[in-house]
Structure formats: structure tokens, C-alpha cells
Amino acid sequence: MIHTDITECIGNTPVVSLNDELVPLGKKLYLKLDYFNPNFSIKDRTALGLVKxxxxxxxxxxxSILIESTSGNLGKSLAMLGAVYGFKVIIVVDPKVSASLLKWYQAYGAEVDMVTTPAPEGGFQRARLNRVRQLLDKYPGAFWSNQYDNPSNPAYHAETTAREIADLPVDSIVGAVSTGGHLCGIGKYVKKHKPHLHVVACDxxxxAVFGQPFAPYLINGVGLxxxxxxxxxxxxxxxxISSDQEAISVCRLLARDHGILMGGSGGLTVFTALAWLQHSDASSALAIIPDAGTNYLDQIYDDEWLTAKEIKLLGRGELEERLEHKAFTNLLKQETLT
Incomplete structure (x- = not known):
């Protein structure tokens, strides 16, 4: 098939089975590899939905001018679409962003605006949003895509991403939550058309998305x-809720033992999916892998970086022990499930 432009290459990403000893005996775990989108991230879908x-x-x-705050991936996607459709993109980032991503934005012709001081409440995320509002004042008529609150975000995932996975042979869908866009969009479709499927969130x-006190953490693309x-x-x-250490350890294990190179939010999702299979009646689960580890070669895949951040990788035995004691909260009843 010959496509008209790069946007037509977004979506229809592959699903692979994870055949690993950590998957409970007799159960199945499938990975939806959304890093097969053009910019190696599920945010290509989100950006296209917001822009369309x-x-x-x-x-x-x-x-036109489009302005957005991002921890990394959405900026790439919006910058690409700006190049395709001819609008200017201003990306507001913070020091956690990878240096390679900054070059990526600039390659597409986007302007980068970096905040350097965290807000007293809400850290760098809140500081980025404060800067977005300042830029909107500076550029009257500019459009803020607002991935956090714009209903076009989950609506697009309900219309597209959900349809790709609703008929897969699984009884649970597991995904990371930041803005809530992709997982809640999928959840909206699932609860209407496939109500027997469980939708499990990880953070x-x-x-602070699920009511916990906010504190700094390392992995990108998840949490607020x-x-x-x-x-x-x-x-x-x-x-x-799982830790940076658990998420990063799963990322390193899957890269080393299965040749699957994913970002920290993917490691978080796989860890949660493994625990869900162990602690629930689910016989099969689909874990949505938001982005590729290529974004984090100088971070979670760099041993010196891990040492500097005081992260010790967990071995298989330690991961098994963590999985055994992982708990879930029933969001409807606010009960702890073990």
C-alpha cells in the first residue's frame, strides 16, 4: 500500500505474545507494541486525534501556532504534524526531557521552550502548564491542544485504538495513566461494547492521579x-501503583531476554499485567506498550544513570517476590484486592 502522507502510517500496531516464566502458568500475556508508530509512541495517535x-x-x-506541554513523546508527534500540515509548534518541556528528544523536535521545525524551576505545588508538570498560559498570552489566537483535558484525546482512542484491540482473545486490558487519554478512551469503548473485559490502570x-501524595519520580510518560x-x-x-525500580527492572529484563526495547511506562504496564494475571481470575491480558526504549538509552538503559539515581535492578527472583505481594484497588468500591 502506498500512503498519501506519514499520518496514514499511524495505528494498526502489532501484538506479540510474551512467553516468559513470569507469566503465570496456563495464562497469556500479549503486548500491544505502540512504539511501531512513526515516532515510536502511542502519542502519534493522540496527537493526530487532537489535531484532526x-x-x-x-x-x-x-x-497557525499550536502550543503544548509534554514530558517527551507528544512533542515529537505534534511537531511532525506541524511539518505535515504547515502550522508552527511550540513545545514546553522541563529538564527531565531527553537531549535526543530536543533534537527530534527541532528536526521537525518545532520551537522548544524549557522551564527550569518546578512549581511549589505540582513540580515541573505544573510549571510547564503555567508557561503554556504565559505563551498563550504572548501569542493571541494560538491553540493549546491540552492533552490533559481536551475530550478529543480519549474520543480518538475510543474510535480507533479500542477497535484494534476489542476483538483480541483477552479478558483484561492493562495500560498506564498520565493524561488518561488512551486508556480511558479504550475503556469507554470497551465498557459499551465489551463490558465483560476488565480495564486495569497502572501508575x-x-x-497523584489516584489520590496519592505527589513526589518526584524517574520514568516518563506516566503519572501526573x-x-x-x-x-x-x-x-x-x-x-x-508500582515503583520506578520495578518498572525499569522489567524494561531491562525484556530487552535482555526478549529483544523488546520499551520505555519506562511500558515496563510499568507489563509489571502490572503480570501481577493482575497472578492475583485475578483473568486468563489472558493485553498490555499496551506506549513507547520505545530508544527514547531512554541515556537514562533507564544506562547503568551509570541508574547508579546516579540510586536504582538497583531487580533480578527475576526479586521481581517474582514483588509480583506476589502486589495489590490492586477496586476503583468502583475502593477495596484493596490481593
């Missing part, structure tokens, strides 16, 4: 210092 809706509503046209320790409007807990059955 804005273009249809006349909020973006050639020559990182330090995130608040709960965004796009996180609809009514379509989520359960949630589990």
Missing part, C-alpha cells in the same frame, strides 16, 4: 501531579 479535531473546528490551519509511585479531566475512573476496574 482542531482542524475540523477551524482552530488550526496553515500558519507510578509519586504520581494532579488528575486530569481525561482520567475517567468510571471506565477503569482496578488500579495498581
Amino acid at each position: 479535531a482542531a482542524m475540523a473546528e477551524g482552530k488550526i490551519r496553515p500558519g 507510578v509511585a509519586g504520581s 501531579s494532579w488528575r486530569s479531566a481525561n482520567t475517567d475512573t468510571s471506565v477503569l476496574d482496578a488500579v495498581s
Whole structure:
């Protein structure tokens, strides 16, 4: 098939079976590798949904300015779409962003604006949003895509991503939550058309999305210092909170033993999916892998970086012990499930 432009290469990402001893005997774990999108991230889907809706509503046209806050991946995707559709993109980032991502934005012609001081409440995430509002004042008529609260984010995932996975032979879908866009969009579709499927959320320790106190954490693409409007807990059955150490250890294990190179949010999702299979009646689960480890070769795949951040990788035995004691919260009843 010959595509008209690069945007037509977004979506329809592959699913692979994870055949590993950590998967409970007699159960199946499948990985939806959304790093097969053009920019190696599920955020290509999110960006396309946000931009298509804005273009249809006349909020973006050639020559317009789009502004967004991002921890990394959405910036690449929006910058690419700016190049395709002819609008200027200003990406607001913070010091956690990888140096390679900054070059990626600039390669697509985007402008980078970095905050350097965290907000007193909400850290760098809140500081980025404060900067977005300043830029909107500076550029009247600019469009803020607002991945956090724009309903076009989950709506696009409900229309597209969910349809790719709803008929797979699984009884649970597991995904990471930051803005809530992709997982809650999928959840909305699933609860309407496949209500027997469980939708399980995972978050990182330090995130405040599910009511925990906010504290700094290392992995990107997951968590927030608040709960965004796009996180609809009514379509989520359960949630589990895991650590940077657990997520990164799974990432390193899958890269070394299976040749699957994923980002920290993917490691978090796989760890949660393994625990869910162990502690629930589910016989099979699909873990949504948001992005590729290529974004983090100088971070979670760098031993010196891990040493500097005081992260000790967990071995298989230690991961098995952590999985055995992992707990889930029933979001409807707020009960702890073990």
C-alpha cells in the first residue's frame, strides 16, 4: 500500500505474545507494541486525534501556532504534524526531557521552550502548564491542544485504538495513566461494547492521579501531579501503583531476554499485567506498550544513570517476590484486592 502522507502510517500496531516464566502458568500475556508508530509512541495517535479535531473546528490551519506541554513523546508527534500540515509548534518541556528528544523536535521545525524551576505545588508538570498560559498570552489566537483535558484525546482512542484491540482473545486490558487519554478512551469503548473485559490502570509511585501524595519520580510518560479531566475512573476496574525500580527492572529484563526495547511506562504496564494475571481470575491480558526504549538509552538503559539515581535492578527472583505481594484497588468500591 502506498500512503498519501506519514499520518496514514499511524495505528494498526502489532501484538506479540510474551512467553516468559513470569507469566503465570496456563495464562497469556500479549503486548500491544505502540512504539511501531512513526515516532515510536502511542502519542502519534493522540496527537493526530487532537489535531484532526482542531482542524475540523477551524482552530488550526496553515500558519497557525499550536502550543503544548509534554514530558517527551507528544512533542515529537505534534511537531511532525506541524511539518505535515504547515502550522508552527511550540513545545514546553522541563529538564527531565531527553537531549535526543530536543533534537527530534527541532528536526521537525518545532520551537522548544524549557522551564527550569518546578512549581511549589505540582513540580515541573505544573510549571510547564503555567508557561503554556504565559505563551498563550504572548501569542493571541494560538491553540493549546491540552492533552490533559481536551475530550478529543480519549474520543480518538475510543474510535480507533479500542477497535484494534476489542476483538483480541483477552479478558483484561492493562495500560498506564498520565493524561488518561488512551486508556480511558479504550475503556469507554470497551465498557459499551465489551463490558465483560476488565480495564486495569497502572501508575507510578509519586504520581497523584489516584489520590496519592505527589513526589518526584524517574520514568516518563506516566503519572501526573494532579488528575486530569481525561482520567475517567468510571471506565477503569482496578488500579495498581508500582515503583520506578520495578518498572525499569522489567524494561531491562525484556530487552535482555526478549529483544523488546520499551520505555519506562511500558515496563510499568507489563509489571502490572503480570501481577493482575497472578492475583485475578483473568486468563489472558493485553498490555499496551506506549513507547520505545530508544527514547531512554541515556537514562533507564544506562547503568551509570541508574547508579546516579540510586536504582538497583531487580533480578527475576526479586521481581517474582514483588509480583506476589502486589495489590490492586477496586476503583468502583475502593477495596484493596490481593
